[in-house]
Amino acid sequence: MILIRGAEVYDPAHAFSGQIRDLWVDGERIAPAPPEFGTPEVIDGSGTILGPAGVEIHTHVAGYGLNAARRSLIGDPALLDLLTPSAETAAQRYLALGYTTVFDAASSPLMARLTADDLKRMAGLDRGTFTQLGDHRLLLQSLASGDLQEMRDTLAWLLSVAGGYAVKLVNPGGGIAWKGGQPAPGLDEPIGLGNLTQRGIIQILVRLVNEMSLPHPVHLHAGWLGRPGNAAAFCETARALEGQRAHLCHIQFYSYGQDKNSSFTSAAEQVVRCLQEYPQITCDVGQVLFGTAMAISFDTSSISYLQKATGKSWISRQLEGEGGTNVLPLSYQAKNASSAVQWAVGLELLLRFPDPTRLFLTTDHPNGAPFTAYPQVIEWLMSRPARQEMLKRSHPAGIHKTGLAGIEREFSLDEIFAMTSWGPAKALGLTDRGHLGAGALADLRCYRKQADLKAMFSHPAWVMRRGRVVVQEGTPLEQDPGEILTVHPSWDQDRMRTIYRGLSKLVTVRPEDYALGVDRDRQISREVPCASTMS
Ligand SMILES: [Zn+2]
Numbered sequence: 001m002i003l004i005r006g007a008e009v010y011d012p013a014h015a016f017s018g019q020i021r022d023l024w025v026d027g028e029r030i031a032p033a034p035p036e037f038g039t040p041e042v043i044d045g046s047g048t049i050l051g052p053a054g055v056e057i058h059t060h061v062a063g064y065g066l067n068a069a070r071r072s073l074i075g076d077p078a079l080l081d082l083l084t085p086s087a088e089t090a091a092q093r094y095l096a097l098g099y100t101t102v103f104d105a106a107s108s109p110l111m112a113r114l115t116a117d118d119l120k121r122m123a124g125l126d127r128g129t130f131t132q133l134g135d136h137r138l139l140l141q142s143l144a145s146g147d148l149q150e151m152r153d154t155l156a157w158l159l160s161v162a163g164g165y166a167v168k169l170v171n172p173g174g175g176i177a178w179k180g181g182q183p184a185p186g187l188d189e190p191i192g193l194g195n196l197t198q199r200g201i202i203q204i205l206v207r208l209v210n211e212m213s214l215p216h217p218v219h220l221h222a223g224w225l226g227r228p229g230n231a232a233a234f235c236e237t238a239r240a241l242e243g244q245r246a247h248l249c250h251i252q253f254y255s256y257g258q259d260k261n262s263s264f265t266s267a268a269e270q271v272v273r274c275l276q277e278y279p280q281i282t283c284d285v286g287q288v289l290f291g292t293a294m295a296i297s298f299d300t301s302s303i304s305y306l307q308k309a310t311g312k313s314w315i316s317r318q319l320e321g322e323g324g325t326n327v328l329p330l331s332y333q334a335k336n337a338s339s340a341v342q343w344a345v346g347l348e349l350l351l352r353f354p355d356p357t358r359l360f361l362t363t364d365h366p367n368g369a370p371f372t373a374y375p376q377v378i379e380w381l382m383s384r385p386a387r388q389e390m391l392k393r394s395h396p397a398g399i400h401k402t403g404l405a406g407i408e409r410e411f412s413l414d415e416i417f418a419m420t421s422w423g424p425a426k427a428l429g430l431t432d433r434g435h436l437g438a439g440a441l442a443d444l445r446c447y448r449k450q451a452d453l454k455a456m457f458s459h460p461a462w463v464m465r466r467g468r469v470v471v472q473e474g475t476p477l478e479q480d481p482g483e484i485l486t487v488h489p490s491w492d493q494d495r496m497r498t499i500y501r502g503l504s505k506l507v508t509v510r511p512e513d514y515a516l517g518v519d520r521d522r523q524i525s526r527e528v529p530c531a532s533t534m535s
Pocket residue numbers: 058059060105250364367
């Protein structure tokens with residue numbers, strides 16, 4: 001047994017907010033204090049802050065998009081390493097920051113093998129990927145047909161054969177429209193498959209996924225990403241969910257108003273007000289930081305729009321029977337009005353949103369910034385002077401066109417752990433982590449208390465995974481292989497003939513080789529049961 005003695009303990013799930021308390025670890029899990037203890041291994045926690053390890057809900061660290069992005073960064077090794085590190089390096093950096101569970105935000109079935117190979121290399125973490133199905137013709141055809149059982153079987157099979165953990169929808173129907181030379185459809189325009197609309201796709205799939213009790217609900221990347229004035233359309237999408245459980249990702253990119261010159265203004269207040277009406281919805285922020293970033297996204301319509309706006313070269317790969325995946329270099333400059341507003345909007349959303357167990361810290365790595373910037377964002381949330389200082393150094397639009405300057409709130413450590421551990425763990429249906437209750441996985445992070453918050457969160461004193469210290473003072477120690485988390489909802493085997501017949505008309509890959517293929521390697525993958533009870 002291990003006894004961690006005398007640390008300030010933070011556990012928002014159990015209302016511990018900095019009390020000095022002993023924590024017991026037995027094997028891989030947190031244990032109640034034993035009635036008798038012989039000679040446990042003691043870790044001295046005095047002068048430290050102890051809480052559950054971080055849980056990443058939205059990042060891009062695996063699969064084809066990363067390789068495409070690396071091609072456009074050839075010639076700048078430092079940037080390449082910062083924005084598109086290898087899968088192994090990304091895993092090590094997450095561990096060093098105190099994160100032990102990491103989800104890659106999108107992989108489509110035809111790209112599943114490359115993603116799976118990358119995930120296998122991310123030892124030391126629990127990790128997984130979400131399967132992008134928002135432009136999958138076979139699935140959308142079944143939706144258009146209206147046959148509920150066929151939809152359910154097709155969805156379950158696709159998710160399982162692609163090795164996914166959850167269903168990702170990226171501007172659903174937009175990729176099909178783009179291939180047809182059409183602008184991305186609004187919520188209620190037919191996408192070109194009968195009467196099926198984006199609203200229809202979202203509503204049917206959100207309901208199906210919740211009925212199937214997948215651990216994580218539909219992870220939705222809405223339409224109109226990154227455009228001035230998109231907040232109204234975004235709120236309309238949130239309302240289209242009709243109060244059902246769902247996750248809306250990188251909402252900073254959808255929280256814009258516009259002034260009379262069609263320039264960005266903040267609509268953070270309006271978006272927060274709208275989201276508060278739907279307690280079943282969780283979100284992550286997609287914070288922007290000043291510097292070079294990289295768009296990696298299946299949202300061809302939006303990336304093509306951004307490409308025209310920036311004039312930079314992009315790489316767009318379109319897939320048969322699915323949408324496409326795209327990369328585009330981005331630059332956010334402190335002295336640029338749009339960038340300053342985008343930076344302020346992310347912080348404004350986090351600071352205005354009252355419940356940190358529903359809106360999580362992400363940078364949509366590397367779309368807004370590398371994930372290694374989290375400690376800097378935490379400092380801005382916890383210290384008003386720190387963010388005011390940055391605000392002063394950025395374009396005046398950050399002050400005049402957003403509400404950030406007037407916000408007094410400073411996050412507590414409690415709220416930081418809620419936003420980076422317990423909240424995302426719960427949203428992912430992984431209630432075995434993100435908290436310190438007896439029986440929870442002993443995945444912990446410990447910081448030495450200091451006034452410099454950015455330095456403190458950048459360098460944990462130690463990080464524990466499954467009851468073993470895996471990083472000590474920044475030095476990686478022996479690590480376990482970790483697990484790849486997947487779901488395997490069941491489907492009617494009689495449906496396979498229909499699925500194979502449909503697939504053979506859409507792709508040149510043999511149906512039995514499609515996605516991970518029938519002989520996929522499940523060695524280190526662990527199936528998470530479809531019995532989520534979280535709300
Ligand atoms: Zn993303």
